[in-house]
Amino acid sequence: MKPDNRPIGIFDSGIGGLTIARSVSMLMPHEQVLFFGDTAHLPYGDKSAESIKSYVSRIADFFIDNDCKLILLACNSASAAAYPMLHRLHSETHPVLNVIDPNVEYAVKQAYKTIGVIGTKATVTSRAFNRKFASAKPELKVKSIATPLLAPMIEEGYFNNNISQTIINSYLSNKKLDGIEALVLACTHYPLIKNEISRYYAEQKSNVEVIDSTDVIAAYTQKYMQKHKMLAAADRHPEHQFCVSDFTVSFQKTTNIFYGEAVKLTHVPIWG
Amino acid sequence: MKPDNRPIGIFDSGIGGLTIARSVSMLMPHEQVLFFGDTAHLPYGDKSAESIKSYVSRIADFFIDNDCKLILLACNSASAAAYPMLHRLHSETHPVLNVIDPNVEYAVKQAYKTIGVIGTKATVTSRAFNRKFASAKPELKVKSIATPLLAPMIEEGYFNNNISQTIINSYLSNKKLDGIEALVLACTHYPLIKNEISRYYAEQKSNVEVIDSTDVIAAYTQKYMQKHKMLAAADRHPEHQFCVSDFTVSFQKTTNIFYGEAVKLTHVPIWG
Numbered sequence: 001m002k003p004d005n006r007p008i009g010i011f012d013s014g015i016g017g018l019t020i021a022r023s024v025s026m027l028m029p030h031e032q033v034l035f036f037g038d039t040a041h042l043p044y045g046d047k048s049a050e051s052i053k054s055y056v057s058r059i060a061d062f063f064i065d066n067d068c069k070l071i072l073l074a075c076n077s078a079s080a081a082a083y084p085m086l087h088r089l090h091s092e093t094h095p096v097l098n099v100i101d102p103n104v105e106y107a108v109k110q111a112y113k114t115i116g117v118i119g120t121k122a123t124v125t126s127r128a129f130n131r132k133f134a135s136a137k138p139e140l141k142v143k144s145i146a147t148p149l150l151a152p153m154i155e156e157g158y159f160n161n162n163i164s165q166t167i168i169n170s171y172l173s174n175k176k177l178d179g180i181e182a183l184v185l186a187c188t189h190y191p192l193i194k195n196e197i198s199r200y201y202a203e204q205k206s207n208v209e210v211i212d213s214t215d216v217i218a219a220y221t222q223k224y225m226q227k228h229k230m231l232a233a234a235d236r237h238p239e240h241q242f243c244v245s246d247f248t249v250s251f252q253k254t255t256n257i258f259y260g261e262a263v264k265l266t267h268v269p270i271w272g
Numbered sequence: 273m274k275p276d277n278r279p280i281g282i283f284d285s286g287i288g289g290l291t292i293a294r295s296v297s298m299l300m301p302h303e304q305v306l307f308f309g310d311t312a313h314l315p316y317g318d319k320s321a322e323s324i325k326s327y328v329s330r331i332a333d334f335f336i337d338n339d340c341k342l343i344l345l346a347c348n349s350a351s352a353a354a355y356p357m358l359h360r361l362h363s364e365t366h367p368v369l370n371v372i373d374p375n376v377e378y379a380v381k382q383a384y385k386t387i388g389v390i391g392t393k394a395t396v397t398s399r400a401f402n403r404k405f406a407s408a409k410p411e412l413k414v415k416s417i418a419t420p421l422l423a424p425m426i427e428e429g430y431f432n433n434n435i436s437q438t439i440i441n442s443y444l445s446n447k448k449l450d451g452i453e454a455l456v457l458a459c460t461h462y463p464l465i466k467n468e469i470s471r472y473y474a475e476q477k478s479n480v481e482v483i484d485s486t487d488v489i490a491a492y493t494q495k496y497m498q499k500h501k502m503l504a505a506a507d508r509h510p511e512h513q514f515c516v517s518d519f520t521v522s523f524q525k526t527t528n529i530f531y532g533e534a535v536k537l538t539h540v541p542i543w544g
Contacts, residue, residue, distance in 0.1 A: 040323055051312055051518045054544055121522055152424040163442055166435050246323045250393055272326060
């Protein structure tokens with residue numbers, strides 16, 4: 001079998017998706033990652049589905065022009081709004097994966113009767129999780145709330161302190177989440193506050209499993225690539241590339257929060 | 273003198289600038305306001321100066337196409353990044369006002385020796401306030417810090433509660449602001465947390481004047497229009513128009529926070 005050494009295109013609205021890029025590159029060190037963060041339009045959480053579709057569509061062309069073998073939408077808002085369109089347009093030549101399917105596949109295998117989902121307004125309003133859960137396991141009750149302040153809070157470095165814990169507690173004490181047995185972190189920023197979320201439930205003496213999607217998504221991607229014989233040669237140590245549609249020093253500084261180490265951002269001014 | 277009944281174009285990156293639109297329409301009830309919120313790109317606070325210039329430039333064309341007599345950049349990030357360019361391009365036919373000059377003009381008349389400025393990263397990084405203060409009153413010491421979480425916090429309805437007070441206290445206790453006698457609220461969202469900011473200083477027993485720019489800016493705009501004979505006829509009760517580059521139900525719902533009453537947003541898809 002001939003290895004496929006083309007890069008994996010990983011997309012996010014900003015740089016939160018670097019958590020997924022990191023997880024993918026740790027799990028599959030021979031794969032080259034081409035990351036694109038649409039910092040010109042971030043955050044997607046407040047944007048309409050129509051706008052998100054138009055942005056994602058343009059960036060998919062960028063991945064295809066750069067010979068990516070696979071496109072991973074590492075952003076829940078983008079997955080919710082634009083995955084069906086992207087899959088329809090490109091999947092015959094370029095498989096498209098999203099971050100919702102892996103979480104749903106994982107969660108429906110567990111014994112939960114009631115599951116919670118937190119994410120941006122765009123993700124929650126789309127009801128993409130509700131539809132996918134309803135289709136995979138109709139008896140599962142899904143309770144979702146938008147938690148729009150969490151992503152900017154994390155981007156500004158507010159986590160593991162009294163401010164972040166206050167905001168997290170305020171959201172999670174919402175009665176709409178009462179009775180959940182697990183909580184899906186449906187935003188690529190949230191792995192950074194997983195411990196604080198777990199601490200909230202521990203203090204409440206609630207037995208709620210917090211589903212950190214990062215590893216689930218990387219494993220799903222690997223399994224997909226194995227099945228479709230898309231893996232790269234095992235002797236490679238490729239350099240990754242990290243592109244953004246708008247460049248600021250602040251974005252550059254924040255990369256290490258999400259990627260675990262500083263990476264060099266390249267400005268690709270798709271929108272001029 | 274013939275009255276000038278053309279609309280005033282008021283621009284913001286989102287809908288926070290509705291605080292200025294409100295103040296202008298209350299002070300000059302005969303004037304028609306054409307508001308444009310660039311919700312497709314909001315927030316500007318994290319964007320580069322180059323991107324902000326390109327967005328603002330396109331929206332200035334919209335105001336000119338819609339026969340506005342004056343363009344008011346009711347957004348500090350936009351004023352900091354794009355005002356000089358816009359002034360250079362259009363001021364001969366369409367005067368352009370920004371929200372930095374009125375605050376600087378007001379503050380230099382007071383007896384302050386040290387003044388603080390809080391705003392977005394784009395506003396603070398630009399050093400536009402520092403430059404303007406240095407030019408108007410070189411002996412005034414200016415201390416500025418970026419407070420990027422405040423705008424999303426307010427947009428999500430978090431003010432006058434323990435979360436907002438915790439975040440505000442965290443920012444204002446920054447040692448970089450030590451010794452200020454006044455604080456300029458250099459973001460159109462911040463008037464909504466003026467009371468909380470004042471409360472922080474009262475609790476600290478610090479005598480810091482909090483400069484709410486909204487009324488200062490409206491008065492500056494009125495004075496400019498009087499001086500240049502641009503006022504509308506005094507018997508008019510025009511209907512205002514509120515446009516956004518991206519429409520979501522959430523934006524629509526939030527208008528009343530900033531404008532004091534709900535207004536109907538019209539989607540003008542400049543960017544498709």
